[in-house]
Amino acid sequence: xxxxxxxxxxxxxxxxxxxxxxxxxxxxxxxxxxxxxxxxxxxxxxxxxxxxxxxxxxxxxxxxxxxxxxxxxxxxxxxxxxxxxxxxxxxxxxxxxxxxxxxxxxxxxxxxxxxxxxxxxxxxxxxxxxxxxxxxxxxxxxxxxxxxxxxxxxxxxxxxxxxxxxxxxxxxxxxxxxxxxxxxxxxxxxxxxxxxxxxxxxxxxxxxxxxxxxxxxxxxxxxxxxxxxxxxxxxxxxxxxxxxxxxxxxxxxxxxxxxxxxxxxxxxxxxxxxxxxxxxxxxxxxxxxxxxxxxxxxxxxxxxxxxxxxxxxxxxxxxx
Amino acid sequence: xxxxxxxxxxxxxxxxxxxxxxxxxxxxxxxxxxxxxxxxxxxxxxxxxxxxxxxxxxxxxxxxxxxxxxxxxxxxxxxxxxxxxxxxxxxxxxxxxxxxxxxxxxxxxxxxxxxxxxxxxxxxxxxxxxxxxxxxxxxxxxxxxxxxxxxxxxxxxxxxxxxxxxxxxxxxxxxxxxxxxxxxxxxxxxxxxxxxxxxxxxxxxxxxxxxxxxxxxxxxxxxxxxxxxxxxxxxxxxxxxxxxxxxxxxxxxxxxxxxxxxxxxxxxxxxxxxxxxxxxxxxxxxxxxxxxxxxxxxxxxxxxxxxxxxxxxxxxxxxxxxxxxxxxxxxxxxxxxxxxxxxxxxxxxxxxxxxxxxxxxxxxxxxxxxxxxxxxxxxxx
Numbered sequence: 001x002x003x004x005x006x007x008x009x010x011x012x013x014x015x016x017x018x019x020x021x022x023x024x025x026x027x028x029x030x031x032x033x034x035x036x037x038x039x040x041x042x043x044x045x046x047x048x049x050x051x052x053x054x055x056x057x058x059x060x061x062x063x064x065x066x067x068x069x070x071x072x073x074x075x076x077x078x079x080x081x082x083x084x085x086x087x088x089x090x091x092x093x094x095x096x097x098x099x100x101x102x103x104x105x106x107x108x109x110x111x112x113x114x115x116x117x118x119x120x121x122x123x124x125x126x127x128x129x130x131x132x133x134x135x136x137x138x139x140x141x142x143x144x145x146x147x148x149x150x151x152x153x154x155x156x157x158x159x160x161x162x163x164x165x166x167x168x169x170x171x172x173x174x175x176x177x178x179x180x181x182x183x184x185x186x187x188x189x190x191x192x193x194x195x196x197x198x199x200x201x202x203x204x205x206x207x208x209x210x211x212x213x214x215x216x217x218x219x220x221x222x223x224x225x226x227x228x229x230x231x232x233x234x235x236x237x238x239x240x241x242x243x244x245x246x247x248x249x250x251x252x253x254x255x256x257x258x259x260x261x262x263x264x265x266x267x268x269x270x271x272x273x274x275x276x277x278x279x280x281x282x283x284x285x286x287x288x289x290x291x292x293x294x295x296x297x298x299x300x301x302x303x304x305x306x307x308x309x310x311x312x313x314x315x316x317x318x319x320x
Numbered sequence: 321x322x323x324x325x326x327x328x329x330x331x332x333x334x335x336x337x338x339x340x341x342x343x344x345x346x347x348x349x350x351x352x353x354x355x356x357x358x359x360x361x362x363x364x365x366x367x368x369x370x371x372x373x374x375x376x377x378x379x380x381x382x383x384x385x386x387x388x389x390x391x392x393x394x395x396x397x398x399x400x401x402x403x404x405x406x407x408x409x410x411x412x413x414x415x416x417x418x419x420x421x422x423x424x425x426x427x428x429x430x431x432x433x434x435x436x437x438x439x440x441x442x443x444x445x446x447x448x449x450x451x452x453x454x455x456x457x458x459x460x461x462x463x464x465x466x467x468x469x470x471x472x473x474x475x476x477x478x479x480x481x482x483x484x485x486x487x488x489x490x491x492x493x494x495x496x497x498x499x500x501x502x503x504x505x506x507x508x509x510x511x512x513x514x515x516x517x518x519x520x521x522x523x524x525x526x527x528x529x530x531x532x533x534x535x536x537x538x539x540x541x542x543x544x545x546x547x548x549x550x551x552x553x554x555x556x557x558x559x560x561x562x563x564x565x566x567x568x569x570x571x572x573x574x575x576x577x578x579x580x581x582x583x584x585x586x587x588x589x590x591x592x593x594x595x596x597x598x599x600x601x602x603x604x605x606x607x608x609x610x611x612x613x614x615x616x617x618x619x620x621x622x623x624x625x626x627x628x629x630x631x632x633x634x635x636x637x638x639x640x641x642x643x644x645x646x647x648x649x650x651x652x653x654x655x656x657x658x659x660x661x662x663x664x665x666x667x668x669x670x671x672x673x674x675x676x677x678x679x680x681x682x683x684x685x686x687x688x689x690x691x692x693x694x695x696x697x698x699x700x701x
Binding site for chain 2: 220235
C-alpha cells in the first residue's frame with residue numbers, strides 16, 4: 001500500500017451529487033478509497049485494552065504472579081512429593097530450609113510447601129468463584145433495576161442497600177454461621193456479601209448508559225427492552241463491573257481465610273491458608289517464619305490481584 | 321389497537337398532472353401536548369413541554385422546527401417518533417391513527433427514524449459501524465445476506481467508504497459519525513426522518529456537507545424530513561415549511577420563504593432579528609424586541625394566555641386573558657397572536673394590526689432610522 005496514492009475525498013465527492021456525472025465520479029473515488037482503506041485496521045476495544053495492559057509493567061508482573069500461583073496450585077502434585085494431609089510426627093516444626101522441606105513443616109509434621117500449594121486451590125477457588133458468581137447476579141440485578149426504573153428499581157436497590165449496610169466480614173460470618181462450615185458455604189457467604197456492591201456499580205453504570213442517544217435509537221428500531229439490555233447496555237457496563245470485581249478477588253480470599261480462621265471455612269485438616277494461619281498460631285515463638293507463610297501467601301495473592309485490577313482499570317479507562 | 325380513519329374521499333385526489341403538492345399530509349399532529357411531572361423545590365409540579373401543537377408534515381418536503389433552547393423542540397421530535405407517549409392529542413400517520421398513550425402499530429414505527437444530535441452518544445461505542453447500522457435490520461429478522469447488502473448500500477449512500485463498517489465510532493470524526501447516524505436511520509428505508517439538531521454539533525464546513533448530503537438523500541429516497549434546529553440559517557436553507565416554537569407552542573408556521581421574508585408573530589421577528597448581521601444599519605441591539613431581555617418564562621408555570629406576552633413589545637390586555645388561537649393570516653401561513661385575531665365582537669384590533677404590519681413591512685427602514693447617521697468604520701480596509 002503506497003502512501004502517495006491516497007485518494008482524497010473532497011467535500012463535493014461526498015454524497016451522491018446532483019448529476020449523473022457527479023455520482024459516477026463520487027462512486028469511483030469511493031471505490032479507490034475503499035481499496036486503500038482495506039489496510040486500515042479495526043481497533044476493537046478489547047484488543048486495545050490488552051495492548052495498553054501489556055504496556056503496564058506492574059500490571060503484567062502482578063498478573064504473572066496470579067497466573068504462577070494458579071498454575072502452581074493446579075499442578076501441585078507434580079511440584080511436591082508430599083501429601084498435604086499426612087504428617088510425619090518426627091519431623092514436626094522444622095524450620096524453613098530444612099532438608100526435604102524447603103518451607104519447613106507444621107505442628108503435625110506436614111510439609112508446608114505441599115500444604116501451601118494444595119491450599120492455593122481452595123483459596124483461589126474461594127477468591128474467584130464468589131466474585132464471578134456475584135458479578136453475574138449483581139449485574140443482572142443492577143441492569144434490571146436501572147432499566148425498569150420505578151418500583152422495581154426502588155425495591156431491588158433498597159434491599160441491596162440493606163445488605164450493604166452490614167460490614168462485609170460480619171455479614172459473611174452471619175451467613176457462614178447460619179449455613180455451617182465448608183468450602184461451598186464459604187463461597188455462598190462471600191457471594192452474598194459481594195452481590196450488593198456489584199449491583200450498585202452495575203446500576204450506576206446502566207443509568208449512565210441508558211440516557212445516551214444510541215439507546216433511543218435502538219428503541220426506535222423496535223427492539224425489546226431485553227434485547228436492548230443484552231446488546232446495547234451490558235457491553236457498555238461490562239468493563240466497569242470487570243474492573244470493580246477484579247479488585248474484589250483478593251478481598252474474597254481474605255474473607256474466606258478469615259472464615260476458615262474462625263472455623264467457619266473448610267473443615268480441618270483441609271490445607272486452607274486461613275485455617276493454616278490459625279492452627280500455626282501456637283508455634284509463633286518456635287518457628288515464626290513458618291507460621292507466617294500462609295499469611296504471606298494470602299497477602300501476596302491479594303496484592304497481586306489488586307495491582308492487576310488497577311492496571312486493568314487504567315487500561316480500560318483511557319477513553320478511546 | 322389501531323383505529324383507521326376513513327380513506328381518502330374522491331375529492332381529495334388531485335386530477336392527474338394538476339397538483340404538485342399532495343393533498344394529504346404524511347403525518348398530522350392535532351392538538352398534541354406533553355407534560356412531565358417534576359419535582360420543583362420538593363413540590364410536585366407539572367412541566368408543560370409541548371402544548372397543543374398542531375402540525376402537518378407533507379410527504380417529500382422538509383418541515384423545519386425552530387425555537388430557542390428549552391422550547392420543547394426535542395420533546396416534539398420524540399413525540400413524533402413515539403419515543404415519548406403524548407399526554408393528550410392525536411396523531412395521524414397516513415391513514416393510521418395514533419392515540420396518545422397507546423402502543424404504536426408496527427407499520428407506523430417502521431416508517432419513522434430519527435437522527436440524533438450528539439454524534440458521540442448516538443452510536444454504541446462497543447459496536448462497529450456495521451453492527452450499529454445492522455441492528456435495526458436484525459431486530460426485524462431480515463436475512464443475513466440482505467442485511468450485509470443493505471449495510472454496505474447505506475454506508476456508500478452517505479458517502480463513506482464501505483470498509484468503515486469494520487471501524488468503531490471512536491475512529492471516526494464527528495461529521496463521519498453523523499453520516500453513520502444518517503445511514504442507520506436509512507437502513508430500514510423509512511418514509512419520515514426526524515432530525516433533532518442533526519448538524520448542530522458539527523463545524524460549519526461539515527454542516528454544509530451534511531446538509532447537502534441530506535438534500536441529496538431526500539431526493540434519492542423520497543424522504544420526508546422534520547428538521548429541528550435552533551439555527552435559523554440552517555433551517556432556512558433546508559426547509560420547505562417552517563414552524564416557530566415558543567415555550568411548547570407553535571407561534572407561527574408557514575412556507576419557509578414567506579415566513580423568513582414576512583414574519584408575522586412578534587416572536588418570529590425577535591428570532592430573526594437575533595441573527596447577527598454584519599450591517600450595523602440592521603442591528604437591533606439598541607432597540608430590543610424582547611422586553612424580558614431573553615428571559616424565557618418557566619415551562620413549569622407558564623404565563624396565562626399567550627405564553628410570549630411577558631416578552632412581547634405589543635402585549636395587550638387580551639393576551640393575558642386568552643390563548644391566541646391559530647389564525648390563517650395568509651394561505652398556508654398560520655400565526656397564533658392576538659394582533660391578528662378578532663375580539664369578541666368580531667373586530668380585529670385594526671390600528672395595532674396596521675401599525676404592526678407597517679413595521680413588519682418596513683422593518684429594516686424603521687430600524688435603520690434609529691441608528692446614527694455615521695456608519696461604523698469599515699473593519700476590512
